[in-house]
Amino acid sequence: MPELRKDPITGTWVIISEERKKRPKYYQIVVDKDISKPENCPFCPGNEAMTPPETYALRPDHSKANGPGWSLRVIPNKFPALRIEGELRKSGEGFYDKISGIGAHEVIIETPQHPGERVDIDAGQVKNTMLAAKLRILDLKKDTRFKYIMVFKNFGPTAGATLSHSHTQLIALPVVPLRVQEEIEGARTHFQMKERCIFCDIIQYEREADRRLLTENEHFMVLAPYAPRFSFELALYPKRHEPAFENTSEAELESLGAILSATLAKVGRALSRPDYNLIIHNAPCSNNVGDYYHWHIEFMPVLARVAGFEWGTGFYINPISPEESIQVLKAV
Amino acid sequence: MPELRKDPITGTWVIISEERKKRPKYYQIVVDKDISKPENCPFCPGNEAMTPPETYALRPDHSKANGPGWSLRVIPNKFPALRIEGELRKSGEGFYDKISGIGAHEVIIETPQHPGERVDIDAGQVKNTMLAAKLRILDLKKDTRFKYIMVFKNFGPTAGATLSHSHTQLIALPVVPLRVQEEIEGARTHFQMKERCIFCDIIQYEREADRRLLTENEHFMVLAPYAPRFSFELALYPKRHEPAFENTSEAELESLGAILSATLAKVGRALSRPDYNLIIHNAPCSNNVGDYYHWHIEFMPVLARVAGFEWGTGFYINPISPEESIQVLKAV
Numbered sequence: 001m002p003e004l005r006k007d008p009i010t011g012t013w014v015i016i017s018e019e020r021k022k023r024p025k026y027y028q029i030v031v032d033k034d035i036s037k038p039e040n041c042p043f044c045p046g047n048e049a050m051t052p053p054e055t056y057a058l059r060p061d062h063s064k065a066n067g068p069g070w071s072l073r074v075i076p077n078k079f080p081a082l083r084i085e086g087e088l089r090k091s092g093e094g095f096y097d098k099i100s101g102i103g104a105h106e107v108i109i110e111t112p113q114h115p116g117e118r119v120d121i122d123a124g125q126v127k128n129t130m131l132a133a134k135l136r137i138l139d140l141k142k143d144t145r146f147k148y149i150m151v152f153k154n155f156g157p158t159a160g161a162t163l164s165h166s167h168t169q170l171i172a173l174p175v176v177p178l179r180v181q182e183e184i185e186g187a188r189t190h191f192q193m194k195e196r197c198i199f200c201d202i203i204q205y206e207r208e209a210d211r212r213l214l215t216e217n218e219h220f221m222v223l224a225p226y227a228p229r230f231s232f233e234l235a236l237y238p239k240r241h242e243p244a245f246e247n248t249s250e251a252e253l254e255s256l257g258a259i260l261s262a263t264l265a266k267v268g269r270a271l272s273r274p275d276y277n278l279i280i281h282n283a284p285c286s287n288n289v290g291d292y293y294h295w296h297i298e299f300m301p302v303l304a305r306v307a308g309f310e311w312g313t314g315f316y317i318n319p320i321s322p323e324e325s326i327q328v329l330k331a332v
Numbered sequence: 333m334p335e336l337r338k339d340p341i342t343g344t345w346v347i348i349s350e351e352r353k354k355r356p357k358y359y360q361i362v363v364d365k366d367i368s369k370p371e372n373c374p375f376c377p378g379n380e381a382m383t384p385p386e387t388y389a390l391r392p393d394h395s396k397a398n399g400p401g402w403s404l405r406v407i408p409n410k411f412p413a414l415r416i417e418g419e420l421r422k423s424g425e426g427f428y429d430k431i432s433g434i435g436a437h438e439v440i441i442e443t444p445q446h447p448g449e450r451v452d453i454d455a456g457q458v459k460n461t462m463l464a465a466k467l468r469i470l471d472l473k474k475d476t477r478f479k480y481i482m483v484f485k486n487f488g489p490t491a492g493a494t495l496s497h498s499h500t501q502l503i504a505l506p507v508v509p510l511r512v513q514e515e516i517e518g519a520r521t522h523f524q525m526k527e528r529c530i531f532c533d534i535i536q537y538e539r540e541a542d543r544r545l546l547t548e549n550e551h552f553m554v555l556a557p558y559a560p561r562f563s564f565e566l567a568l569y570p571k572r573h574e575p576a577f578e579n580t581s582e583a584e585l586e587s588l589g590a591i592l593s594a595t596l597a598k599v600g601r602a603l604s605r606p607d608y609n610l611i612i613h614n615a616p617c618s619n620n621v622g623d624y625y626h627w628h629i630e631f632m633p634v635l636a637r638v639a640g641f642e643w644g645t646g647f648y649i650n651p652i653s654p655e656e657s658i659q660v661l662k663a664v
Contacts, residue, residue, distance in 0.1 A: 008534070009515055012648070183341055
């Protein structure tokens with residue numbers, strides 16, 4: 001059973017999940033098959049038996065569950081960081097705190113196509129992925145043990161992806177993580193002073209300043225944050241004030257697919273298709289942050305290594321200003 | 333001039349330092365010489381002209397500054413993240429905050445020996461490195477523009493080291509970083525409740541529990557933290573309650589050199605000489621944390637990649653418990 005342990009000084013939560021040791025490419029494990037080949041890839045059509053049964057799929061041909069014919073497929077992670085079975089149990093050791101590792105860990109397989117050349121995900125696929133994330137969140141939120149649902153994509157080995165077949169992950173957690181709490185707290189402080197959402201303020205200011213704005217469409221805006229931790233870090237904001245990603249409408253999802261796939265393609269051309277992490281910052285399941293929190297997406301290409309200074313301080317050194325990075329991207 | 337910019341939501345500081353783009357191995361720059369060879373290594377004896385003039389050196393043969401003959405040498409970083417010249421100036425853009433990038437960035441070259449085979453740093457060299465860090469901190473603290481001095485070592489390319497020649501870095505900052513503030517805040521909360529230092533409590537509890545203790549000597553203890561973010565993460569605590577690293581005595585530095593070099597050797601044997609980050613967690617320059625803060629060292633081998641989930645949540649997944657990692661290390 002995995003455990004959630006809390007650092008007694010900083011309050012940071014850690015999942016101790018020995019289950020994960022079994023997964024391919026864990027540093028001590030020798031992988032006996034080349035998982036970069038489609039015939040060994042658990043995310044390829046025809047290999048559905050290599051994964052747990054699907055929780056959702058798009059099957060335009062009305063094919064049967066857990067066989068080929070799908071255009072997108074959601075499955076529980078075979079090597080979950082947290083387990084869905086069991087009771088939420090808080091306990092301790094001496095003055096330390098822990099919680100049993102209850103949670104869900106699912107994988108959205110975005111496309112049946114195995115990457116040969118790295119292919120761009122098209123607008124339709126991004127839209128379907130976001131729709132699948134929305135539907136899975138709505139379903140998982142019914143389980144009141146879950147306090148936060150995190151959706152993220154690791155693309156490429158240096159971004160932490162174990163499998164090359166394009167996928168997005170979803171983890172439901174029994175606590176609201178510290179970084180999420182900090183972001184919410186920051187937004188709340190701004191709201192208490194100004195009675196305005198700080199994200200709405202940023203959207204308005206950045207449009208006027210036009211120094212860090214990359215692109216926008218009817219429903220979304222993509223910009224470089226004022227204080228980016230990483231080179232070419234980007235943020236995607238919905239223009240409509242909305243705390244919860246899962247309340248995104250059908251028309252907005254369409255618009256999101258278009259702007260996100262265009263942005264990924266642009267970054268890919270400018271930076272020779274870097275590995276990247278993409279994270280949906282969403283409201284907690286309780287959704288009690290209505291006026292001041294605003295969901296958004298964070299995008300970080302992996303161009304350099306985080307080193308001792310960053311770990312020690314939570315303070316980042318970035319060799320390119322956001323104003324210059326936007327110029328580079330716009331010039332593509 | 334570098335800039336310190338503050339994220340308006342989370343309060344995270346970022347150094348935008350375009351200077352750093354010029355350094356070797358920055359992702360866009362082609363390195364014209366093989367810096368892994370001693371003749372091209374700016375940290376090798378005979379190449380002193382390739383670095384800025386030294387701020388400190390150990391020269392057992394009483395040789396002249398900025399030539400060969402040293403056993404340890406401290407120099408300003410040639411590609412500093414922050415600059416020592418100039419005034420501390422706070423300003424803004426719209427509702428964003430920034431500070432001019434005042435600070436110091438120095439490098440302690442720990443040994444004249446260029447790594448052929450990766451060599452272990454011996455107890456004497458570790459002691460001398462820690463002594464140099466102490467003396468440089470005492471000197472830099474005289475500059476009242478500096479609020480925090482960070483000492484850290486990146487070992488190996490996956491830990492962020494640009495040069496293979498063994499070195500430790502020191503950055504003086506005009507603000508106390510958020511992660512340091514969080515740690516201090518956590519320690520203060522514990523002290524307010526219990527009137528005891530949480531680090532002293534951990535030392536006592538871990539000795540009694542003896543589940544995560546790796547080794548100890550007269551002045552120090554090395555253990556795996558209860559909630560380690562990374563596999564084989566270790567913490568080194570001085571047994572004497574002391575907030576400021578620079579108050580470490582001569583006898584303690586001797587003891588620190590012995591336990592730290594033995595620990596590095598042990599981890600090297602157990603994990604095939606991994607790359608690592610080592611960070612001194614020290615009190616701020618003001619040192620107004622006397623009763624509740626306790627300096628310590630954090631050691632993190634680089635065995636896996638930080639991925640989207642960790643970035644989004646500040647929540648870490650660790651596939652090995654600290655109890656098991658200590659058993660693995662003790663068995664070496």
